[in-house]
Amino acid sequence: MNGNSTPRAAGEGTTRTRLDRGRGALGPALELVHTGRAPTRAVLTAELGVTRATAGAVAAELEALGLIRVDARPGAAAGSQGRPSHRLRLAEDGPVALAAQVHADGFRAALVGLGGRIVATTPGCEIVDADPAKVLGSVVDAGAQLLQQTGRYCVGAGLAVPSAVAEPEGTALNPLHLAWPAGAPVREIFAERIHAAGITGPAFAANDVNLAALAEHRHGAGRGARDLLCVATGHRGVGGALVLDGRLHTGSSGLALEVGHLTVNPEGRPCHCGSRGCLDVEADPLAFLTAAGRDPGPEVSLLQEANDLIRDHYADPAVRTAAEALTDRLGLGLAGLVNILNPDRIILGGLHRALLDADPERLRAVVADRSLWGQSGGVPILPCTLDHNSLVGAAELAWQPVLDDPLAALTTR
Incomplete structure (x- = not known):
């Protein structure tokens, strides 16, 4: 299930059974660590409502997927009682999402890891062309350079724009402060540029303030x-x-x-x-x-x-x-x-x-x-x-399929 074809040791059968039972908990478990609500395996166990063994198997699989790290030498706070719990942290060298933002004064691209952490970002560009295809092509090129420089695996891409974005079409209905035409198919254009650049994963687009709110709710003042x-x-x-x-x-x-x-x-x-x-x-x-x-x-x-x-x-x-x-x-x-x-x-x-x-x-x-x-x-x-909360929120769009089902999103890569 983790994409490794190496035969498992004899003692791993029990772990596999526990993971099979807890597979539905993988996404919720990752979201708990992603949003900082499960800093230890004990907290994860309590939040998921599963056994300690199942929580351990779930954490181990998320670690095998390269998403989190489980501290092998757990520590306990001074004065605490009971067995110290393994600490959970997000993998600093794990996958990233490509985030892009376009606004009236320019655009920017960034790579964002789990936890809303910006791994790399381009300098802000101060020129926004009247042709959305040119702008989105430039911002995707900038993001592709970041991916090449860092060597990170990309789970997908998200775009923040200063306009209401109609669903399911993905069109920018009122980009009033850009010289773009009303109804520009921004998600379609963005996805085409992402694919042409050889970037893996799905592409999404949404309103910039919506994405700022999503980021703040998960990682900032809205928690x-x-x-x-x-x-x-x-x-x-x-x-x-x-x-x-x-x-x-x-x-x-x-x-x-x-x-x-x-x-x-x-x-x-x-x-x-x-x-x-x-x-x-x-x-x-x-x-x-x-x-x-x-x-x-x-x-x-x-x-x-x-x-x-x-x-x-x-x-x-x-x-x-x-x-x-x-x-x-x-x-x-x-x-x-x-x-x-x-x-x-x-x-x-x-x-x-x-x-x-x-x-x-x-x-x-x-x-x-x-x-x-x-x-x-x-x-x-x-x-x-949060600094650059719309960028972080754009990344959240790309991370959502991984949060929903880490195995389905990552084992097919």
């Missing part, structure tokens, strides 16, 4: 939340995502949680969607720079410029006034979402994370004042904690 709401600015615009019971809620066709088009200022700026005063144009980096009286620089991304301005010049009255105005608009939008969705945690990314860090009490007060559930008990509002 442990049951109903997690994520709202974030990209380099342009505002996006949202909802994770319910560990799974992204994308709606009937992949288009749920287009929070950027909530109206928060009825007399505000015209929006690309045809409405006026949406979060997308009232609470993104360009809106902040404009409100602060700053002209966007030609050589720095809008998101970086806005974040730097808050971090380094918040004492400037114009900057502080602009930040407070955006915080109030963001809070109004979040309050409406709290009333509708009743999440147990909110996480904020991009410029919104910087606004929260600058004045957390102001934002929390607006949400509490304008939402029923906020008034009744308060919803925790936290900053995202």
Whole structure:
């Protein structure tokens, strides 16, 4: 089952029987280690609800697949009782997923291992062509170079784009901040480029904020939340995502949680969607720079410029006034979402994370004042904690088949 044709020793029959019984536990076991919820074999045994022997056989098979390492010399914490348990860790030299992200200010490729660990990344490119095929071809070429340099086995590839991605077609319906045509078949193009580059595994594509939320739920600020709401600015615009019971809620066709088009200022700026005063144009980096009286620089991304301005010049009255105005608009939008969705945690990314860090009490007060559930008990509002969380989330798409069935995904390679 692990792809090794070497005859097994006589004592291995019992282990094989235990593994056969626990084969259905391989995926859940890997996900527990992947998300940091099973640091030892004892915890794995308890979480899976299997015998210690079965958990040992499952861990051994995951190790044989090159996914985890089982510490052969377990240790016990000082003052603990009972037999020390084997420690489990992810294989540092194991397989990787190719992750790619395209946004208004460029694109980037990375290799991401289990646990959301970025193994290698390319420098960010600051040129986005109007032809999606050219951009995706370039980002795949960059990823292929990383794979060649590292010699890692690739389980698949994931792409994050600043657009709602319709399912099952995999088309980018509204890449408003790219010069791409509406309905561009991004997953099909990405998969074709992946195949042409000789990269193994399936290819996926999804909205960048959806993927940021997935990554944060598994590895960052969203860990442990049951109903997690994520709202974030990209380099342009505002996006949202909802994770319910560990799974992204994308709606009937992949288009749920287009929070950027909530109206928060009825007399505000015209929006690309045809409405006026949406979060997308009232609470993104360009809106902040404009409100602060700053002209966007030609050589720095809008998101970086806005974040730097808050971090380094918040004492400037114009900057502080602009930040407070955006915080109030963001809070109004979040309050409406709290009333509708009743999440147990909110996480904020991009410029919104910087606004929260600058004045957390102001934002929390607006949400509490304008939402029923906020008034009744308060919803925790936290900053995202992962660097490049959309890239990590894109990798999670590629890792999911492995998490679902490690044997099926890896023994056919």
